[in-house]
Amino acid sequence: MENKIFIIGIGPGSSEYLTKKAIDTVKSSDYTVGSTRAIELFDNINNKIAFNVKDLLDKLKKGVDLAIEGNSVSILSTGDPGFSGVLNTVLRIASEKNFPKEKIEVIPGISSLQLAAARNHIQWDNANIMTFHGRENTEDILEVINNSKTTIALPSKKVKDMAQFLLDNGISESRKVVVCERLSYDDEKIVESTLKDIANSEFTYMCIMIIY
Numbered sequence: 001m002e003n004k005i006f007i008i009g010i011g012p013g014s015s016e017y018l019t020k021k022a023i024d025t026v027k028s029s030d031y032t033v034g035s036t037r038a039i040e041l042f043d044n045i046n047n048k049i050a051f052n053v054k055d056l057l058d059k060l061k062k063g064v065d066l067a068i069e070g071n072s073v074s075i076l077s078t079g080d081p082g083f084s085g086v087l088n089t090v091l092r093i094a095s096e097k098n099f100p101k102e103k104i105e106v107i108p109g110i111s112s113l114q115l116a117a118a119r120n121h122i123q124w125d126n127a128n129i130m131t132f133h134g135r136e137n138t139e140d141i142l143e144v145i146n147n148s149k150t151t152i153a154l155p156s157k158k159v160k161d162m163a164q165f166l167l168d169n170g171i172s173e174s175r176k177v178v179v180c181e182r183l184s185y186d187d188e189k190i191v192e193s194t195l196k197d198i199a200n201s202e203f204t205y206m207c208i209m210i211i212y
């Protein structure tokens with residue numbers, strides 16, 4: 001295959017939500033860069049370059065360098081690359097290294113946000129969509145939280161901290177909240193409760209919060 005970068009959404013985690021396009025593209029790429037968890041979803045990968053949180057940037061740069069050297073490179077992103085994914089980071093690295101944008105193709109995936117909306121029968125075009133992933137400042141949520149729409153949010157760190165932040169800012173402790181944890185995995189959990197109870201509960205980092 002010609003030198004190209006594919007930024008591929010792999011869905012929320014289970015292989016059931018992988019697209020055929022993602023599978024075929026990875027299979028025919030010279031190299032694939034992704035988290036260990038993402039790489040494990042695919043059976044046929046030519047050259048795997050696994051990253052963790054600490055060396056993510058270095059491995060993405062390596063992926064771009066390999067494409068500059070003439071290889072086709074798939075870069076895996078959980079959910080959809082354009083929603084709190086690696087899209088902007090890869091575009092920035094590629095631009096810094098003068099790799100042409102025309103040779104970068106984005107292959108969308110099913111976002112965890114979409115699956116959370118589907119599980120809860122939410123028409124999400126009418127929801128407040130917020131992501132606080134990797135952000136310290138969560139003030140923005142206060143601007144929309146009382147606008148009568150449902151809010152679907154990727155929390156910044158812990159779900160309980162996000163809930164406590166809302167309580168501290170005067171949101172009613174009886175407000176209905178649904179936490180969708182580890183969507184699509186065998187141990188998926190959907191917990192419906194009040195803001196107060198959620199602020200006193202423990203969840204893993206892999207959660208979507210829905211605030212009604």
Ligand SMILES: C[S@@+](CC[C@H](N)C(=O)[O-])C[C@H]1O[C@@H](n2cnc3c(N)ncnc32)[C@H](O)[C@@H]1O
Pocket residue numbers: 012013077078079080081082083084085110111112113133154155180181182183184185205206207208
């Ligand atoms: C780096 S962001 C990636 C989001 C991804 N691009 C998407 O479209 O779903 C990681 C955050 O997404 C959410 N997330 C990703 N996969 C999830 C899943 N299977 N279940 C629940 N939340 C998930 C969690 O909030 C997690 O901390």
